[in-house]
Amino acid sequence: MWPVARRRMRCLFLIRSLPFSSHSSSSPSKPQPPRSLYNSLPTLSALKSSPSFPPSISSPAFRAFCSKSGGAMASSQLQNQDYVSYLTQLEAAEIDETLMGPLGFSVDQLMELAGLSVATSIAEVYKPAEYSRVLAICGPGNNGGDGLVAARHLYHFGYKPFVCYPKHTPKPLYNGLVTQLESLSIQFLSVDDLPADLSKDFDILVDAMFGFSFHGTPRPPFDDLIQRLIYLHNYDQTRQKSPVIVSVDIPSGWHVEEGDVTSEGIKPDMLVSLTAPKLCAKKFRGPHHFLGGRFVPPSIAQKYNLHLPPYPGTSMCVRIGKPPQVDISALRENYISPALLEEQLEVDPIDQFRKWFDDAVAAGLREPNAMCLSTTGKDGKPSSRMVLLKGVDRDGFVWYTNYESRKGHQLSENPNASLLFYWEGLHRQVRVEGSVQKVSDEESEQYFHSRPQGSQLGAVVSQQSTVIPGRLVLHHEYKELEEKYSDGSLIPKPKHWGGYRLKPELIEFWQGQPSRLHDRLQYSPQEVSGKRIWKVSRLAP
Ligand SMILES: Cc1cc2nc3c(=O)[nH]c(=O)nc-3n(C[C@H](O)[C@H](O)[C@H](O)COP(=O)(O)O)c2cc1C
Numbered sequence: 001m002w003p004v005a006r007r008r009m010r011c012l013f014l015i016r017s018l019p020f021s022s023h024s025s026s027s028p029s030k031p032q033p034p035r036s037l038y039n040s041l042p043t044l045s046a047l048k049s050s051p052s053f054p055p056s057i058s059s060p061a062f063r064a065f066c067s068k069s070g071g072a073m074a075s076s077q078l079q080n081q082d083y084v085s086y087l088t089q090l091e092a093a094e095i096d097e098t099l100m101g102p103l104g105f106s107v108d109q110l111m112e113l114a115g116l117s118v119a120t121s122i123a124e125v126y127k128p129a130e131y132s133r134v135l136a137i138c139g140p141g142n143n144g145g146d147g148l149v150a151a152r153h154l155y156h157f158g159y160k161p162f163v164c165y166p167k168h169t170p171k172p173l174y175n176g177l178v179t180q181l182e183s184l185s186i187q188f189l190s191v192d193d194l195p196a197d198l199s200k201d202f203d204i205l206v207d208a209m210f211g212f213s214f215h216g217t218p219r220p221p222f223d224d225l226i227q228r229l230i231y232l233h234n235y236d237q238t239r240q241k242s243p244v245i246v247s248v249d250i251p252s253g254w255h256v257e258e259g260d261v262t263s264e265g266i267k268p269d270m271l272v273s274l275t276a277p278k279l280c281a282k283k284f285r286g287p288h289h290f291l292g293g294r295f296v297p298p299s300i301a302q303k304y305n306l307h308l309p310p311y312p313g314t315s316m317c318v319r320i321g322k323p324p325q326v327d328i329s330a331l332r333e334n335y336i337s338p339a340l341l342e343e344q345l346e347v348d349p350i351d352q353f354r355k356w357f358d359d360a361v362a363a364g365l366r367e368p369n370a371m372c373l374s375t376t377g378k379d380g381k382p383s384s385r386m387v388l389l390k391g392v393d394r395d396g397f398v399w400y401t402n403y404e405s406r407k408g409h410q411l412s413e414n415p416n417a418s419l420l421f422y423w424e425g426l427h428r429q430v431r432v433e434g435s436v437q438k439v440s441d442e443e444s445e446q447y448f449h450s451r452p453q454g455s456q457l458g459a460v461v462s463q464q465s466t467v468i469p470g471r472l473v474l475h476h477e478y479k480e481l482e483e484k485y486s487d488g489s490l491i492p493k494p495k496h497w498g499g500y501r502l503k504p505e506l507i508e509f510w511q512g513q514p515s516r517l518h519d520r521l522q523y524s525p526q527e528v529s530g531k532r533i534w535k536v537s538r539l540a541p
Pocket of ligand 1: 367370383384385386387388389399400401402405406407408464465
């Protein structure tokens with residue numbers, strides 16, 4: 001099977017070879033030659049003069065590849081592959097040249113950002129607790145450099161990377177990357193060192209052999225390495241577990257524009273497109289397509305009419321297309337966290353809560369004060385919703401809301417309620433149960449006026465939990481009030497708006513542990529010699 005497939009691959013590469021052979025060279029007129037990110041790239045002039053190459057970038061035919069109509073794009077539309085721009089090889093090369101020419105980027109910078117994007121994309125999907133052993137297979141060019149950088153970042157993210165870099169490029173940039181990896185004691189494996197069956201020793205295989213500028217036939221040992229990755233996919237069809245393959249920008253051996261033309265090439269599980277996806281990415285059928293390279297300046301995006309999904313927050317990567325359908329019943333995390341022991345607990349549960357809350361803040365968790373409030377009215381039917389904790393002390397947990405809302409009505413019928421905090425990043429949960437009272441009017445008044453004007457107006461406008469004819473009603477009313485109070489005069493707090501305080505009668509601290517043997521420590525009040533103290537009990541998980 002294998003030799004036949006290999007022969008086929010060789011044919012494939014010959015067919016795919018682009019009709020040019022010159023490689024990029026330094027231009028004597030420029031201080032820093034605008035080399036492509038992928039330094040084996042043929043010069044732009046060679047690409048442009050090639051008769052088989054797509055027409056000039058300014059021609060409508062060319063634009064059709066990468067353009068959709070302009071204007072703002074909803075992120076839901078950008079989830080759809082059809083709304084994302086795809087670049088031809090020529091366009092990708094031209095963007096690179098612009099970045100490294102007039103825009104002043106150096107190849108080192110772009111490589112660092114590209115490698116970081118690859119590492120963060122991997123970390124988004126494949127957590128180190130489950131996928132720790134990474135083999136980065138790096139080619140001789142800049143795609144290989146991206147792989148070396150990614151390996152370094154993965155090390156710092158908690159993975160155990162290994163590197164196979166059979167054709168070390170003797171240039172300061174690559175020497176530096178190798179030194180950095182060696183200083184982290186990352187093992188370099190020769191092709192001979194690699195086990196014949198890659199499936200046993202690695203969880204993730206990073207294919208960083210060839211990028212968008214590759215042309216020609218992969219030479220040894222890369223032809224064999226590509227075959228091993230192809231073989232793994234076939235192996236995966238028949239066996240249970242196989243490492244995942246992550247390709248950097250282009251699955252090695254694919255045609256940059258036409259993709260896996262014989263359907264016998266590498267089938268990556270994840271593709272991390274850099275700067276913008278290349279046309280071959282349209283043929284990617286794996287579950288995880290990410291975009292990285294968050295350095296495209298608006299001038300480039302405009303010039304090439306690039307439509308790319310917005311990067312969330314400070315992330316270096318963004319998913320393209322929909323996440324794969326998952327079997328919900330198969331989703332499970334094995335929590336690995338420090339044990340929660342009785343002797344570590346504070347005597348008072350509020351002090352313990354503050355300690356954990358501070359940990360959640362320090363861990364950078366978003367909205368650590370978001371909590372689920374559950375209430376029941378006299379019908380005994382529970383209902384839950386999120387609210388924000390706005391204060392906590394010995395008297396209890398405070399939040400603000402509309403007293404005439406559904407929760408408000410339920411609390412007026414039954415003051416017993418529960419709160420739940422879940423701090424996912426720390427594998428922690430806190431349950432609080434007790435009875436609820438309204439806070440004093442002064443306290444509500446004070447908090448109301450500490451809020452931004454928009455929130456104050458929103459509270460005035462919203463008759464929370466009532467049916468309204470449409471969203472415009474709210475917006476009209478809001479606008480009117482905004483004008484009315486545009487002089488900065490005091491917005492009176494509505495009578496029906498204010499705070500509640502839940503006085504805890506039971507608080508449980510839950511810390512996730514491996515194999516579902518979680519720690520649960522519960523505080524409940526106890527009378528000892530006429531004094532109320534908190535008793536701690538351990539509960540079975
Ligand atoms: C993260 C988050 C925080 C929220 N915080 C509050 C809040 O502090 N007060 C509030 O009245 N509603 C808050 N809401 C909205 C409530 O979940 C809910 O929609 C609203 O209070 C009406 O609930 P009810 O109809 O059960 O009374 C929040 C929602 C979310 C998702």
